[in-house]
Amino acid sequence: MSVLPINLSPHLESNLLLERLEQLGKLPADTDPGPLLELAHHPNPKVRTAAAKNLAKLENPTLLSFLVECALKENNTLARREFVAAIGRLRHPEAIPHLIAFSQDIDPKVVLQAIRGLLCFRQKAEVQDCLQQLRDHPNELIQKAVRAELDKKVGNVKQQQAVKTAAKTKSDHTRSPEWMHNVFVNADVLEVLRHVPDESVHLTFTSPPYYNARDYTIYRSYEEYLQFLVRVFTEVHRITKEGRFFVLNTSPVLVPRMSRQHSSTRYLIPFDIHPRIMQIGFDFIDDIIWVKPEPSAKNRNGGFYQHRKPLGYKANSIVEYVIVYRKHTSKLIDWNIHQYDEETVAASKIREDYEKTNLWRIAPTADPIHPAVFPLELATRIIELYSYRGDLVFDPFAGRGTVGMAALQLQRTYFLTEKDPQYAAYAKELLSTGNLFGGNAVRMMTLEEFVNVKRESMEKER
Numbered sequence: 001m002s003v004l005p006i007n008l009s010p011h012l013e014s015n016l017l018l019e020r021l022e023q024l025g026k027l028p029a030d031t032d033p034g035p036l037l038e039l040a041h042h043p044n045p046k047v048r049t050a051a052a053k054n055l056a057k058l059e060n061p062t063l064l065s066f067l068v069e070c071a072l073k074e075n076n077t078l079a080r081r082e083f084v085a086a087i088g089r090l091r092h093p094e095a096i097p098h099l100i101a102f103s104q105d106i107d108p109k110v111v112l113q114a115i116r117g118l119l120c121f122r123q124k125a126e127v128q129d130c131l132q133q134l135r136d137h138p139n140e141l142i143q144k145a146v147r148a149e150l151d152k153k154v155g156n157v158k159q160q161q162a163v164k165t166a167a168k169t170k171s172d173h174t175r176s177p178e179w180m181h182n183v184f185v186n187a188d189v190l191e192v193l194r195h196v197p198d199e200s201v202h203l204t205f206t207s208p209p210y211y212n213a214r215d216y217t218i219y220r221s222y223e224e225y226l227q228f229l230v231r232v233f234t235e236v237h238r239i240t241k242e243g244r245f246f247v248l249n250t251s252p253v254l255v256p257r258m259s260r261q262h263s264s265t266r267y268l269i270p271f272d273i274h275p276r277i278m279q280i281g282f283d284f285i286d287d288i289i290w291v292k293p294e295p296s297a298k299n300r301n302g303g304f305y306q307h308r309k310p311l312g313y314k315a316n317s318i319v320e321y322v323i324v325y326r327k328h329t330s331k332l333i334d335w336n337i338h339q340y341d342e343e344t345v346a347a348s349k350i351r352e353d354y355e356k357t358n359l360w361r362i363a364p365t366a367d368p369i370h371p372a373v374f375p376l377e378l379a380t381r382i383i384e385l386y387s388y389r390g391d392l393v394f395d396p397f398a399g400r401g402t403v404g405m406a407a408l409q410l411q412r413t414y415f416l417t418e419k420d421p422q423y424a425a426y427a428k429e430l431l432s433t434g435n436l437f438g439g440n441a442v443r444m445m446t447l448e449e450f451v452n453v454k455r456e457s458m459e460k461e462r
């Protein structure tokens with residue numbers, strides 16, 4: 001039996017013990033567990049947790065009843081989770097009834113550890129029964145893990161068929177309809193999307209109209225505005241390829257007060273739309289805060305600056321939200337990446353320095369014609385980080401076509417919709433003059449022209 005390489009006497013100071021337990025690294029299976037067993041009863045819960053982690057490394061089945069006893073009497077949440085994880089790591093059939101019992105625990109993380117341990121024995125009937133019982137567990141993470149596992153079985157049945165179509169699917173994931181490449185449709189987005197096929201775009205980046213804050217669109221109520229966005233984003237979900245991204249730039253808006261006798265109203269658009277987007281079938285990935293320089297903010301605290309009376313404070317807003325969503329799938333990001341050939345992956349790598357935090361400092365852009373454009377740099381960062389070369393990038397609320405310009409510069413293609421004819425004409429001008437790649441001239445269309453182009457290209461394919 002090997003002996004632990006350092007002194008782990010329980011009489012040592014807790015911090016020193018913790019430091020030593022963290023440094024232990026890999027342990028041979030025949031390590032004498034004695035000192036660790038003693039530390040599993042240490043008065044400091046952090047030491048007990050670290051001891052459990054190290055006991056787990058031994059994967060020694062003779063420790064089963066000891067670990068079960070520790071897990072049952074442990075009153076510290078973190079330590080309990082570690083003891084249950086250690087039971088799972090034994091990968092021993094005798095652990096199954098204990099893990100099934102822990103799968104009924106009140107702590108979702110204990111349940112997840114128990115499930116993880118049970119999955120080594122997924123073919124056993126009692127484990128399948130246990131998973132079936134957990135299918136409708138109230139905790140969303142448990143539900144997700146269990147359903148992914150149970151649905152895999154159904155997936156296996158379809159696997160043979162999937163293998164046959166795999167080559168096709170693979171190229172389908174990286175491809176997009178050519179008749180949509182570098183197309184700008186000057187029409188209402190919902191009208192256009194009715195004609196766009198399922199799973200045809202790789203990335204959507206957009207900044208929707210800011211509820212009645214500018215004059216280009218008027219909604220009768222905030223609820224009507226949110227419902228409009230839900231309709232558009234439901235379509236975005238449909239036309240997005242499996243596991244690909246939808247990035248949304250919004251910020252709170254202020255509807256000014258009617259008179260001095262009234263107060264103004266602020267709408268927290270990103271937070272109000274978020275649960276609706278989740279319900280459509282997107283997963284939340286990241287919250288990026290776009291920070292603008294202080295002088296670019298509208299001054300809201302002039303009054304407070306004078307009187308300095310609490311309750312009257314109003315912050316000058318210098319941030320917008322850039323929320324990153326992914327179309328729900330059970331597949332990992334690696335699956336998406338593996339759809340591309342090596343050359344495309346190499347050409348799409350981000351080689352220069354990039355922002356490592358979710359705080360992006362970018363100066364806003366003022367445009368002489370459009371009142372609410374986002375900066376080219378913001379679109380460039382998003383497209384570079386969330387798409388590959390040759391991908392199709394969509395913006396349903398294209399304005400002057402900033403997304404199109406960034407997409408072209410990054411050797412992607414774009415598909416844009418914008419209902420205002422003035423902005424569409426302006427975008428056409430910008431996308432043509434800024435076009436470095438001669439062959440990719442913008443194809444500006446009305447809705448009717450778009451429908452015709454689609455029909456003709458479908459006919460050719462037949």
Ligand SMILES: C[S@@+](CC[C@H](N)C(=O)[O-])C[C@H]1O[C@@H](n2cnc3c(N)ncnc32)[C@H](O)[C@@H]1O
Pocket residue numbers: 187188189190206207208209210216217370372373374375396397398399400401402403417418419420423
């Ligand atoms: C915030 S701006 C987007 C500006 C754009 N990001 C840019 O950099 O130019 C929103 C745009 O959505 C357009 N829009 C509003 N409702 C629309 C609809 N139903 N269909 C298409 N475009 C619409 C507006 O005309 C406006 O140009």
